[in-house]
Amino acid sequence: MSVRNLLLLSNSTIHGSGYLEWAAQHIQDFLKSKEVKKVLFVPYALRTMDNYTETARKKFTSWGFELDGIHTSVDPVAAVNNAEAIFIGGGNTFQLLKGLYDNKLIEPIRKRVLQDGVPYIGSSAGTNVSTVSINTTNDMPIVFPPSFDALALVPFNINPHYIDANPGSTHMGETREERINQYHEIPGTPPVLGLREGALLKVTGDLALLMGLHPARLFRPGKQPEEFPVATDFSFLLK
Amino acid sequence: MSVRNLLLLSNSTIHGSGYLEWAAQHIQDFLKSKEVKKVLFVPYALRTMDNYTETARKKFTSWGFELDGIHTSVDPVAAVNNAEAIFIGGGNTFQLLKGLYDNKLIEPIRKRVLQDGVPYIGSSAGTNVSTVSINTTNDMPIVFPPSFDALALVPFNINPHYIDANPGSTHMGETREERINQYHEIPGTPPVLGLREGALLKVTGDLALLMGLHPARLFRPGKQPEEFPVATDFSFLLK
Numbered sequence: 383m384s385v386r387n388l389l390l391l392s393n394s395t396i397h398g399s400g401y402l403e404w405a406a407q408h409i410q411d412f413l414k415s416k417e418v419k420k421v422l423f424v425p426y427a428l429r430t431m432d433n434y435t436e437t438a439r440k441k442f443t444s445w446g447f448e449l450d451g452i453h454t455s456v457d458p459v460a461a462v463n464n465a466e467a468i469f470i471g472g473g474n475t476f477q478l479l480k481g482l483y484d485n486k487l488i489e490p491i492r493k494r495v496l497q498d499g500v501p502y503i504g505s506s507a508g509t510n511v512s513t514v515s516i517n518t519t520n521d522m523p524i525v526f527p528p529s530f531d532a533l534a535l536v537p538f539n540i541n542p543h544y545i546d547a548n549p550g551s552t553h554m555g556e557t558r559e560e561r562i563n564q565y566h567e568i569p570g571t572p573p574v575l576g577l578r579e580g581a582l583l584k585v586t587g588d589l590a591l592l593m594g595l596h597p598a599r600l601f602r603p604g605k606q607p608e609e610f611p612v613a614t615d616f617s618f619l620l621k
Numbered sequence: 622m623s624v625r626n627l628l629l630l631s632n633s634t635i636h637g638s639g640y641l642e643w644a645a646q647h648i649q650d651f652l653k654s655k656e657v658k659k660v661l662f663v664p665y666a667l668r669t670m671d672n673y674t675e676t677a678r679k680k681f682t683s684w685g686f687e688l689d690g691i692h693t694s695v696d697p698v699a700a701v702n703n704a705e706a707i708f709i710g711g712g713n714t715f716q717l718l719k720g721l722y723d724n725k726l727i728e729p730i731r732k733r734v735l736q737d738g739v740p741y742i743g744s745s746a747g748t749n750v751s752t753v754s755i756n757t758t759n760d761m762p763i764v765f766p767p768s769f770d771a772l773a774l775v776p777f778n779i780n781p782h783y784i785d786a787n788p789g790s791t792h793m794g795e796t797r798e799e800r801i802n803q804y805h806e807i808p809g810t811p812p813v814l815g816l817r818e819g820a821l822l823k824v825t826g827d828l829a830l831l832m833g834l835h836p837a838r839l840f841r842p843g844k845q846p847e848e849f850p851v852a853t854d855f856s857f858l859l860k
């Protein structure tokens with residue numbers, strides 16, 4: 383029986399709405415139910431970390447939570463070890479994962495979340511790094527991390543910002559579905575949950591629930607992709 | 622004075638046309654001007670290498686050239702050392718670059734092209750690996766190569782399948798331009814030439830010429846992106 387508490391958002395902002403607004407109620411409920419007062423924010427996915435932390439701080443303060451940026455801490459590992467809750471924001475997944483490795487945070491975050499039950503919020507790149515690996519990120523590989531292995535807080539991968547093929551497009555780059563299918567041609571790859579913008583997965587121990595605004599698309603090696611509606615119990619992916 | 626001869630295609634197939642058809646005349650002229658009879662094909666970017674090689678062989682045979690797949694060679698390095706011309710096809714750039722490293726082909730191909738003047742054709746992923754690094758590929762990182770450093774046949778990067786932002790889109794994932802700009806926030810990164818589908822760069826020694834159907838978009842750190850029409854002399858990027 384796992385003690386993990388995860389809120390994994392496909393993305394931070396949906397079209398026509400402010401930063402994190404679409405998920406405001408989910409985030410507040412999640413943190414308040416755990417009596418969190420202060421959140422540790424990990425802004426490594428963007429290079430403008432001070433500005434990024436200010437954006438996040440404003441939003442969380444408006445909801446009644448304090449927020450610290452880990453990048454201003456002299457001892458990031460200690461910051462993780464003392465954190466009441468961790469929020470890893472979006473940006474570039476390669477930059478983010480490299481930042482986690484450079485600061486030796488992979489094992490400390492894993493331990494805090496999986497053993498101590500510290501609430502974890504991920505958005506976009508922050509959701510990618512919560513899974514087995516970043517093999518299914520959409521980002522450009524602008525920096526080289528020491529590995530694509532990630533936090534493995536869940537035993538599958540997520541494709542955030544999942545997008546359906548545009549039937550009217552004449553562009554010949556691979557569709558998102560084709561990319562994920564190419565990943566699944568490799569033996570031993572885990573399932574990939576495609577989370578559309580405005581969707582999130584809430585994981586409580588061994589229970590995983592799809593929430594938010596859109597159905598999700600599940601890809602499993604050797605199977606046809608399947609659509610699952612909001613409120614689907616995805617606990618079978620945690621086994 | 623470099624002896625290199627490169628034909629760097631943005632992509633293999635444009636909408637509504639057959640495999641390599643849009644570039645048929647360019648490829649035939651390029652190979653015939655060098656009196657090439659047989660092409661060494663590198664199909665590592667896809668996992669179905671036999672099928673992929675058959676597709677390429679049919680097309681090159683119809684143009685009067687023989688074609689061998691390097692994956693059936695017992696000694697890929699020897700195959701490179703004996704090649705009259707090299708064609709690296711598209712697919713997944715990470716898989717391709719890993720294949721080049723796994724088969725210890727980076728230095729042999731570099732030497733053949735830069736010192737011996739062996740003609741090199743790249744398409745899509747095969748164009749990405751011809752540049753400084755694969756940092757500006759569009760592909761999903763489905764496998765982990767030992768480095769993002771590539772063949773460095775030219776001293777800049779290319780973004781193949783370059784696509785302009787769709788002003789009607791409500792999707793919040795980064796536009797291509799935003800992704801390249803994020804890359805250029807990193808100190809020391811080289812220029813990135815955005816080649817739209819149906820565009821190619823022909824490099825002859827120290828001369829680089831934009832050919833094909835579309836203008837290219839050039840990104841340089843600290844500068845506004847610039848549009849350049851077909852027939853632009855891009856030799857300044859080789860300095």
Ligand SMILES: [Ca+2]
Nearest residue numbers: 473474475521
């Ligand atoms: Ca991103």
Ligand SMILES: [Ca+2]
Nearest residue numbers: 712713714760
């Ligand atoms: Ca590709």
